[in-house]
Amino acid sequence: NAGVTQTPKFQVLKTGQSMTLQCAQDMNHEYMSWYRQDPGMGLRLIHYSVGAGITDQGEVPNGYNVSRSTTEDFPLRLLSAAPSQTSVYFCATNDRGGNTEAFFGQGTRLTVV
Amino acid sequence: GENVEQHPSTLSVQEGDSAVIKCTYSDSASNYFPWYKQELGKRPQLIIDIRSNVGEKKDQRIAVTLNKTAKHFSLHITETQPEDSAVYFCAADNTGNQFYFGTGTSLTVIP
Numbered sequence: 001n002a003g004v005t006q007t008p009k010f011q012v013l014k015t016g017q018s019m020t021l022q023c024a025q026d027m028n029h030e031y032m033s034w035y036r037q038d039p040g041m042g043l044r045l046i047h048y049s050v051g052a053g054i055t056d057q058g059e060v061p062n063g064y065n066v067s068r069s070t071t072e073d074f075p076l077r078l079l080s081a082a083p084s085q086t087s088v089y090f091c092a093t094n095d096r097g098g099n100t101e102a103f104f105g106q107g108t109r110l111t112v113v
Numbered sequence: 114g115e116n117v118e119q120h121p122s123t124l125s126v127q128e129g130d131s132a133v134i135k136c137t138y139s140d141s142a143s144n145y146f147p148w149y150k151q152e153l154g155k156r157p158q159l160i161i162d163i164r165s166n167v168g169e170k171k172d173q174r175i176a177v178t179l180n181k182t183a184k185h186f187s188l189h190i191t192e193t194q195p196e197d198s199a200v201y202f203c204a205a206d207n208t209g210n211q212f213y214f215g216t217g218t219s220l221t222v223i224p
Contacts, residue, residue, distance in 0.1 A: 033211070040122075042202055042214035043157070050210065058211055059114070090156065099145040099164075099209050104156040 001026050006091050006105035013081040013112045021076040021108050023091030031094040032074040033102070036060065036087040043090065049074055081112045115140040115207045119215025126193050127223050134218045136203035137185045143207040146179060146186045151200045151217075160201075161188070193222045 007022045025032065033048035045058030049068040063085060065077040078085060088109050092102040116139040126132050138146075147162035163170045163177045163186065170177050174193075179186040190197055200219050204212040 031210075035214075040216055042119075042216040043204075043212075044214070045211050048211055056210070059213075099206055101147065101159045101162065102149075102157075102212065104158070106156050 003027060004091055004093055004103050004105040006089075006108050008108060009106065011108060011110050013078070013110065015081060015083060015112060017081050018077070018079050019081065021078075021089055021091075021110070023074045023076070023105055024072055025074075025091075025093045025103075026072065027093055027095070027103065028071065029093035029095045029103075030071065031096065032068065033058070033092050033094075034064070034066065034074070034076045035090045035092065036085075037090060037107075038087050046076065046089075078110075081110075083112045086110060086112045115143055115205050115213040117203060117205050117213045117215045119203050119218060121218060122216065123219045123221075125221045125223060128193060128195060130193055132188075132190045132193055132197070132220055132222075134188045134201055134203070134220075135185060136187070136205075136215050137183075138205040138213075139184065140205070140207040141181075141184065143205040145206040146177070147204050147206075147212070148177060148188050149202045149204065149214075151202065153199075157202060190220075193220075195222050195224050198222045 034046040035043040047066040049055045091105040119136045144165040149157035150160045151157040176189045200217045203215040
């Protein structure tokens, strides 16, 4: 089992460009989420999903969109990248919700210039 | 929402000594408190967790304590080893849907 797979691992964008960060899991977990990690700020939740067809906002949702059409995939879209979105992005899955261990992907390092 | 504060931000200990990292939370409804270890350039990985109906949990050299009245919980690492060097994050979950993370503690174990 691969667990949680994120692509790409690294990305450089120009301000105003759009892109999609991919996240796929083969753990059959219902719950998936996206975090961003910035120096000195820990991990902050962007969006999460408790199952296919259901998404909700976390702490820092502005500038990001998500959708959940299947259990396995949870892509994160940046519609118009800004330098403030330079960060490391982690996708995570939980079984049955937040009161259980979160399994993280390997991360995507995004730089917006 | 929930607010989690973590201290210290950096910690250096001699190999074999103990390390303690402390977190406080604001929402009394929080009932799940995991600790994650993140090595440089790697993903966070769970090392131990505790639920609000338990005061202490231990796993070999790692232990976590929870004081619900004071709203704080702590990570204790005994007999530290160089491979314990990493960034440690605490978190609290108050809704069953999302974690609120502390800002991290960079632990360095000096051989």
